[in-house]
Amino acid sequence: MPKIAEFVKGYPLKRRALFALTTCAALCVVTMDWRLEAAKVIEISAFTAACLFDLKGKWSMFFWGIAVGDTLLYLLR
DSSP: OOOHHHHHHHOOHHHHHHHHHHHHHHHHHHTTTSOOOHHHHHHHHHHHHHHTSOTTSHHHHHHHHHHHHHHHHHHHO
């Protein structure tokens, strides 16, 4: 059975954290003209959280789904 320390050593935290921060900053710049609503906060948070997980993993897909769905709901109203 693998140990937790082996998983921690294999997790690329610096690369994923940098990707999440740049994604968050880019989304903040792109959506500056949008009204500040809960939809915008949820979208940026979900996209940022999705960047922290493996792109093919179930948690990443979960957060991508929330972000894309929230964006579509925001744009369609």
